[in-house]
Amino acid sequence: MKIGSIAVMAGVLMNTVSVFAWAEDPTEVKGAGNTMIDIAGHEVPVVAGGLYDRFRSNPPLSTIESEAPDVDLSWFKGLKKTKVDIGFESYSPNFYYKNNRITAVFTADLERLRELIPAEVLDKVQPLQVWPGRGLVAFTAYSYEYCDNDSYNEIALSIVTNKPGSSNLGPISLIGQSMSKDFWGYVLKLPVNTELARVRGAVGYNLPKWLTGINRRDNDKSVIFEIVDHDTGKVDVVFEGRKLTAPSNEVELVTNSFTNVGHDGALTYGYAVSRQLSHAASTSADSVNLTLNEGSLSGFMKSLKLGKLMKYEYVPQFQSALYAPEPLQSILATE
Template identity: 70%
Template sequence: MKLGSVAAIAGLFVTASAWADATATNSQPETTLIDIAGHEVPVVKGGLYDRYRSNPPLSVIAAEAPDVDLSWFKGLAKTKVDIGFESYSPNFYYRNSRVTAVYTADLAKLKELMPARVLEQVQPLQVWPGRGLVAFTAYSYHYCDNDSYNEVALSIITNKPGKSNLGPISLIGQSLSRDYWGYVLKLPVNTELARVRGVVGYNLPKWLTGIDVREDERSVAYDIVDSRTGKVDVVFKADKLADLSKDDEWVTNSFTNTDPKGELTYGYAVSRQLSHASSTDGDSARLILGDGELSAYIRALKLGKMMKYEYVPQFQSALYAPRPLNTLVGRN
């Protein structure tokens, strides 16, 4: 893992602070309060969610964002679901970008952080003795059914439920099929709408904090604020890779967890990657840690070598509502 020096961290924090001060003067969209499962949630007044509650007609999307290719979404049918509140599955993400770095981590610590019930079905993939893998992903959802927001995911890479955990062999199999499985450890977001929907509807460990994006011609950086102190805690700076592939690439990311009753569930998102590149150069992404809670949590994982970096400046996604795990693997 590339950790910055104290001077580098300080410089990035000053830059982030200056950027935040500059943007704070910009006008913010007007909001209105709506009820989601008993939570009063501010949403953009007149935004997609305010008007359509996760089910906007594609004709509206075409009119508001004529540059977005909607051909894939036209073949996907939405279904009304009860996920603690009325919603529709899948949730559509029309224009997005992400950067991901995969690191080795302490295997014993990863197992310690997973609930016992989940460990009965899936375990961290061991890439060599004592070492598992975690993925650190920063997302920008520029235009989606939930308006727009930023999100950061820290996840353990696991075997697929019902399949043997064969370590590197399982990892190669997931890579070849582009069907990845994991357990989500942390998932900060920067809108209350994303937080409430994620916690109530998808049983995900979301909390609300500042996640700001800075970019130039060469790199993109996500500044993640410590929600207690209000100061930047983690900076994820990643290169904008050249030689981007423009061929559509389909990727499925699934997660196993438990619902409020303790029952095992799984959820998944299918993504259409429109522009993408990857690298194994350890200098292509840097995770810079500060003194906050998320940094302390990441340090405890004892991150090691960065195995892979993915730069995906354009992708679309469909997120499906969680389902009971026994519908996937059968009852034990």
């Protein structure tokens, strides 16, 4: 189905932060060229000799420079990694050196969005209301071509919310986030296509990740992501975004943050800073074609009663730094 359009500023949520089953048997994804490692008691297949196998999220930039000489590392040289315990030993931030994404922001049923946010989170943040009865969701397809976790694809479905500790003023809050390029949300679904990405996200960030097929392809006009239903093996969701002409090459920094509940029940927040190297946006309905079939993700998305397309973003080149979760109280105390 094609979703209609209306002009308004809206942000993109990462990670945020998407087909609904856990791949519990690592042999399902173990194959030639993989080796098994332990992450918090999970046996995880990773690329033998890949970045994660060798460096566990802390590769020297000199290695990246040697293996990917076409990647600009100037931004990463100004960022410092620190060792963290997120249920396993890791380093924060996690670096994503070469990536691309497409995002569509739609209106959705406000009451349904409120129902989907846990009560303790809803006490701190609420969906932004753009007009009576309608909130916003962001649907993003990521292709991480080269990162500390090797490479993988990810789909993020998130509710656009106010910032914790700030007033929810609906469209005014939305415009404020757009102007500051500091967006907040609550992540609903986050499927990935590698077990490494699933385990790291589920254990380290308590995010709703599961393993399924996510296929990316493109042609002269569009980028297409096909999301497979884990139970049936059939394509469930097809997200096609137009390759917008003349994208800007002006470097732009965008922060996408999410509020969540940690494994211990305490509220947390996480965020990623993206350095957008090539980007364009549109509010035209022709920019996006979203096909929902009969699988679990499609059924869930249909329940949101998606409406008008508010904004489409085509970002063929970006870099990102994903930070480990922190207690939400640490930022509420400063508000």
